[in-house]
Ligand code: SF4
């Protein structure tokens with residue numbers, strides 16, 4: 001059985017420069033998609049990624065990470081758009097780091113691509129009618 | 137009154153306009169000469185003066201224009217004019233003279249009969265392109281324009297009715313949902329502005345402030361039919377003894393509730409960028425450092441005054457769509473500034489004309505009156521406005537066929553030039569470029585965002601179109617034009633005159 005989950009990996013400073021993510025691919029045959037990363041040498045870092053693979057391999061991979069000292073959190077927060085409130089202005093277009101907002105061609109309505117959202121929170125206060133909502 | 141002039145459509149891209157000298161006055165000639173300059177759809181365009189049927193008529197080609205590449209110049213009969221003279225003679229056998237000018241009364245009669253044809257200012261572009269201006273002008277009666285964006289000079293006034301015992305609301309001490317209202321009027325009249333903030337709002341104490349709630353939000357709630365809380369105090373008089381009032385208010389209990397906005401529907405607007413090294417928070421939204429983004433705020437080709445650049449149909453008294461209900465233009469707006477640089481087709485390249493509007497709040501819908509929060513700046517109200525443009529002549533239709541590519545906006549640095557009120561301009565871009573998602577400036581590709589909802593404007597233009605096509609909405613001829621180019625209306629900066637500190641005062 002396959003699983004795919006969005007998780008946040010927190011790296012302590014001493015692990016930052018080790019090629020840990022690479023081993024997930026090599027040793028556990030997992031695929032990952034990095035959604036967001038902030039890694040600064042000699043300091044803490046984090047990666048938001050979507051990790052997928054066979055369930056057993058997935059669990060082994062997670063165990064490997066935990067043992068290596070990586071703190072793992074599920075990406076439990078969720079940002080969604082209150083469609084009643086959205087005026088389709090487009091103010092969010094340039095604040096989203098992942099390009100989750102797109103302009104639909106003819107209507108010029110603003111499409112929110114939930115799959116691209118990494119819950120960074122940038123759009124929450126940038127949206128004038130406050131249509132973007134954070135849920136836990 | 138018969139039509140002042142007649143149209144001879146030779147083919148779609150070639151039209152001749154005939155008129156007798158008595159109908160030609162200077163201004164009309166000027167207008168049409170100007171029109172000639174803007175002709176993308178015409179190959180030639182000229183006047184024929186004189187009685188067409190008489191034997192000895194003279195032909196004057198007053199405006200001769202080839203695809204905008206030549207300026208207009210008058211030609212008094214010469215060999216070239218002679219050529220058109222012959223041409224005219226030939227085609228005169230097949231002339232089907234159709235009236236060119238319509239009046240608002242004629243259009244209204246068609247609306248009432250359910251026969252009017254309204255299209256929105258986006259559709260009109262394709263129609264004119266395909267059919268040519270002459271044919272399109274005979275087919276289209278009204279072009280609907282619209283805009284839906286934050287408009288800070290919005291406010292409402294209402295009358296709460298007299299409580300028992302009576303009370304004179306004391307200016308500055310009346311609050312609606314904790315937002316201060318203005319009551320410097322007669323006893324029970326209240327005015328609430330869109331950008332008013334509760335006294336308890338932390339504002340920018342921790343920059344950038346959130347500005348979650350204010351006047352714009354109160355207006356939205358009131359229009360939604362929600363109860364709002366009024367708390368008022370007064371000093372008491374012999375005739376108005378009551379000193380305190382704390383009560384729920386609902387829009388349906390108010391005697392009058394009116395949306396009044398003294399500056400909106402800006403004819404073009406700045407594009408904001410940030411040249412500094414830190415993020416800034418402006419009324420045009422969040423601007424990322426070092427040209428990280430560019431924000432514009434206009435419906436472009438759908439925007440009312442960009443479709444009537446010289447205010448030929450939009451004036452005081454025009455009947456409009458306002459906030460989901462109907463309203464009227466009450467005056468030109470504050471900071472109305474028609475004398476700015478314009479493109480060849482007359483469209484201002486800077487913020488220019490503005491409108492002041494009024495309408496019955498009780499008919500309006502929260503969908504088109506939305507409280508908004510601009511982080512680090514304040515609150516406001518997004519207002520939906522739709523303005524019909526009657527197609528009274530080909531000239532007017534021509535203006536409405538303007539496209540996003542023909543409309544130029546000015547890019548301004550909001551980290552320095554705007555706040556310091558210098559006239560530095562970074563560049564000019566078209567709305568076509570802005571809407572493509574990136575613009576090129578100072579050797580950089582800058583992603584664009586907008587604050588004005590184009591899809592909202594499109595929806596409003598369609599609602600208004602349906603009202604007109606369905607016979608539900610009549611046009612009103614303006615009772616007074618709004619000041620135009622060279623009419624002497626200009627925005628002046630603040631005249632700062634320091635007040636001397638004088639011990640005698
Ligand atoms: S900024 Fe808000 S209202 Fe505007 S399009 Fe984005 S989500 Fe919708």
Ligand code: SF4
Pocket residue numbers: 079095096097098099100101116117118119120121122123124132
């Ligand atoms: S929270 Fe908003 S800005 Fe951040 S990734 Fe999601 S959609 Fe984009």
